[in-house]
Amino acid sequence: MNMKQRxxxxxxxxxxxxxxxxxxxxxxGVLVLGVMTVSLYAxxxxxxxxxxxxxxxxxxxxxxxxxxxxxRLVNWDDLNTSGYIPTKFVAxxxxxxxxxxxxxxxxxxxxxxxxxxxxxETYSTNMRMIQxxxxxxxxxxxxxxxxxxxxxxxxxQKYVY
Numbered sequence: 777m778n779m780k781q782r783x784x785x786x787x788x789x790x791x792x793x794x795x796x797x798x799x800x801x802x803x804x805g806v807l808v809l810g811v812m813t814v815s816l817y818a819x820x821x822x823x824x825x826x827x828x829x830x831x832x833x834x835x836x837x838x839x840x841x842x843x844x845x846x847x848r849l850v851n852w853d854d855l856n857t858s859g860y861i862p863t864k865f866v867a868x869x870x871x872x873x874x875x876x877x878x879x880x881x882x883x884x885x886x887x888x889x890x891x892x893x894x895x896x897e898t899y900s901t902n903m904r905m906i907q908x909x910x911x912x913x914x915x916x917x918x919x920x921x922x923x924x925x926x927x928x929x930x931x932x933q934k935y936v937y
Contacts, residue, residue, distance in 0.1 A: 825915075828914075828915075832869070832912065832914055833919075833921065835869055835871075836884060836910050836912065836919070836921040837921065839867045839884055839886065839910060840908055840910060840921060840922075840923040841923075843865070843886065843888070843908050844906075844908065844923055844925055847888070847906055847925075847927070848925070848927070852927075852929045855890065855904060855927060856890075861888055861890060862888065863887060863888050863889070864885070864887055865885075865888070866883050866885055867883065867884045867886065867910075868881050868882075868883055869883070869884070869912075882913055883912070884910045884912045885910070885911050886908060886909065886911075887908070887909050888906070888907075888908050889906070889907045889908075889909075890905075890906050891904065891905050891906075892905065893905045893926055899928075902928060902929040902930065903926055903927065903929070904926070904927045905924060905925075905926055906924070906926070906927060907922060907923070907924045908922065908923050908924075909921070909922040910922070
């Protein structure tokens with residue numbers, strides 16, 4: 777074989793190898809692309825779900841903090857008066873315009889419990905335990921958060937100092 781024939785044969789052979797991909801290679805490429813696309817959208821869905829859950833938890837903490845601050849301003853006699861502090865309340869998720877609620881707004885349902893302090897010390901009759909519990913719909917489940925505090929009749933400084 778001369779040089780010209782060899783060059784021509786190797787050229788066609790190399791060209792044949794690079795002509796196209798097999799069906800198996802194309803299907804594997806499509807499979808990899810499909811897995812990557814599904815993973816991308818699953819990551820987006822997970823991220824948006826985490827953001828929604830964080831916003832709901834933050835709003836629940838805000839509501840609990842607001843209610844606790846109001847209860848801490850109540851004097852001892854009113855705190856022990858039955859019915860003075862409402863035992864049930866409702867608060868919206870979007871609180872910026874409570875008269876014109878948004879369509880995707882939902883409500884937190886709260887329960888307030890005032891009880892004797894669970895202590896055995898002599899000053900336990902001068903203390904009350906206040907617990908506020910919130911529940912709200914979160915996707916397909918119901919979420920719950922609670923906050924507990926203690927109120928002393930004469931303030932904490934009498935018991936600390």
